[in-house]
Amino acid sequence: MKKIITKLTSKYPFLKWMTNRFILVTVFFVTWLFFFDTYAFFDHLKINEEIQKLEENRDYYKDEILKDEQTIKKLHRMEEVEKYAREKYYMKRENEDIYIIDIETVSESDSKK
Known part of the structure; x- marks a missing residue:
């Protein structure tokens, strides 16, 4: 040998x-x-991808929190509360009718014609 x-x-x-x-x-x-x-190269790649996704989620939720905080600041006035309730929850005043137009179904029916 x-x-x-x-x-x-x-x-x-x-x-x-x-x-x-x-x-x-x-x-x-x-x-x-x-x-x-345990901490092999390919495992690191997967972990880094997960970290990237989690960071993107964190940034998204931080933006949403800022938007909600701005909405809450607006809702201190009674007129804004009424506007918010009308837009989001379709509430109405007495002797008032609400017509909801779904834009997606309207555009679909127009494209079929």
């Missing part, structure tokens, strides 16, 4: 480095860390 290795290393000098046990251990260690470890 030793003769075969010496023949190969004399013929191919780069194999001399590959048969070094320190190199082999280092290659094994790097391979283990890259593919099989």
